[in-house]
Amino acid sequence: MNRRDFIVRATKASAAIAATGAVGYWLYDRTGPTGQSVIQNVSLPDFSLPQAGNRMAIVTGADRVKTVNRALQALGGIQQFIKPGDRVVLKVNAAFATPAALGATSHPELVAEVARLCLRVGAASVVVTDNPINDPQSCFSLTGITPAAVAAGARVAMPGEASFKPVTVAGAKLIRDWPLLYEPLRGATKLIGIAPVKDHNRSGASLTMKNWYGLLGGRRNVFHQDIHTIITELAMMVKPTLVILDGTMTMMTNGPTGGSLDDLKQTNTMIVSTDHVAADAFGVTLLGKSAADLPYIRRAAAAGAGTGNWESLKPARENVA
């Protein structure tokens, strides 16, 4: 044995042992997993404009572009709501991969017109988004929303795994640490909901408040067990700048998927409102029902998300030929 060689080897071995010990000490975990994870919640900003007041316009007519323009004018014009530099998100209903004519989704003409109006008054960007039920790619393209939105100068934000962040609504029973379609809303300054009027067996009607369902991710279908509560909580969570309820064609039966022109009825009504509860309370009449038939309208109003008494807003009522 060579002394020098032995010392060198012993030193190296000691260093290796010390390094292993240090790594072990560094990683040492006495208690193990506690079964509780810390979730970093995001929160949804308030997009509403208190100074614009609580307002509503109901315009009848068959042409969506005309009716939505007239309704916005009745509320003082889009510039009352969208300011230069605003980053606008349009939450459409693109739930199903069906053509626009079948009325199961927000109409591309309407989406494009709203996007155009926002950009015209100086919006910095317009993003169209939804977390559809069917395959997102097929939904956005088959409904015609993607081509129409892109042609109008908007961007379509398709949900991906990274688009969702957990959210908790204060006082809520269901929306607790639940994934929210957050990425398209990050940095947004205005939010407009655009929804069609549709029959919905479980809740009674799918209108603007039900449309916020599309902001949820995860296995959100479990919330159907308690549909009126989830819609109420969505109405509490989202404070939109505006909602646009398109009752030009109303899906009377077989909703919310539809699939046939026979399911639709021409009701020629466009509703624009700052209050989604009021918009729904009026909108449900197009289905031949009343607000009293929808427990979620009563409950959302009770939770302070708006008023079920839409007439109290003294809505502007106009007609365009």
Next chain:
Amino acid sequence: MNIIMTRRVAQIFFLALFVWFCVVTTLGDRFMQLRGWPVNWFLQLDPLVALGTALTTHTIYAGLIWALVTIALTMLLGRFFCGWLCPFGTLHQFFGWLGQRTKKHAQRVAANQYRRGQAIKYYILVGMLVAAAFGAKSLQTGWLDPIPLMQRSVNMMLLPLTGLARFYSGAWVIGGVFVAAICLNFVVPRFYCRFLCPLGALFGVLARWTPWRIGKREGTCTNCELCENNCEGACEPFEKIRWSECLLCMNCLDACRQTQMVYGPNRSAAGEVDSPDVTRRGLLIAAVSGLVAVPAIRLSGMLGTNWSPRVVRPPGALPEQEFLERCIKCDQCIRVCPTNVIQPAGLEAGVEGVWTPVLNFRVGTSGCQLNCVACGNVCPTAALRPLTLDEKVGRGRYESAGPVRMGMAFVDQGRCLPWAMDKPCIVCEENCPVTPKAIYLREEFRVVRDGARAVKSVNGTTVELDGPAMKPGRLATSDYFLRVGEERRQIVENAENSVGVLTAFASAPLVGSGVEVEIRLQKPVVDVTRCTGCGICEHECPVSGLRAIRVSAENETRSKKHSLLAGV
């Protein structure tokens, strides 16, 4: 540019083209999407696809006629496809080169010597073609045919690994075969091409009478064996060239310092072996194996009464026997499916059905989309018929035939929330895309657990009840009702021992009388005459493990024997 460089350019071009076609097999009309790209072109050029389906069906389907071009060129020029065009061959050549590049001349020559085992591919070819042509008829060339093999490997493994957001059950097996085939190049260069490739074997036979071929000229050969230094086919150009093995790589032409090697109309001065080195006994064994294998596999009875209801085929699939006569496991349908619901089968469709398309409603982003007919329209062999939208959904002149059914949904009443647990749900009904819906509802009011109680007091809309304490607020979902006799009132709130109803009863319940707390349920029921088996209900069912509504292949349009209704 010499001949070698020309060949390399061609190989790289066709490999890139192949990968490009795989990438663009995505539904859509953008440049990077399907639009009009001929994504099946390589499969159509592959004469083994055309020959196999011609043997089983006695027809050559649509674009498969391209194979005649390949056959004609092979009969004139030799195995140009292997050396110049085949993307799988290009990969083998590259990895073979990688394994050999540090080797010495003698070792390289040794690696490129002809081996008796190279006859195996001919036996594989014969076995597969006999299985396709006679008796039970099953097209199984897709296991080893290099174009379908590479098509499914790139689509099921390489693209998803490089970021395409798709899931394929058992993709690792498909990828494993591919990687194994590549790694064999480090044992012997072009191992797959030389020993296993049934398409190469077919080309070897087709090249029997080529007017042009590679061979030695008369003259002085220095016996340097440089011609075998990089010989891709191990066809022994130095001696009597084995023409059926030559891949037309042209390396020998370039390597020979004496310009002894030529590609031209003359036969080799050193002599030729024209035909594959197969034995009569070997061929007989291969043929008998092919003849017996399929009937042996079918002893399981999977084409008869032991058919698997888990095998839900995509829309337009032919009846199982005819489907197996055409499907080459290229998995183009699986690749093009916009929702990723079509999956390569494992063993659920039997050994013959491995890697054939089946629907798995838990994997994709949705079920089979009502307005989509992509799979049948991309299928190169019509194992999935190219349906029109009208035929698929049963409108226009298909009105009387009704929609194409892939199977049928069954509600598992032991798992379904409204049926088994008195919880409202109906997500399946909501998502059913058929008009009118194939899922309808039975409304029912059920007395909840401990719901039969006696009234202790009544104060307007508040009714105090006896019995065990209730969780405050639990009945406030708007789905609960208090029933007194025939009168029902919606419950809007509850404390431990009282409930508040929306409107007071016409006649207030008497103290001490019995009342019932009920829940309003809508129970889903499948309409057998409307369900198409698209599986969107199964995909959306909130019972996320074993779903409470599941599609199985009963009632599929393609098999009368599997129908559920009498007289349909």
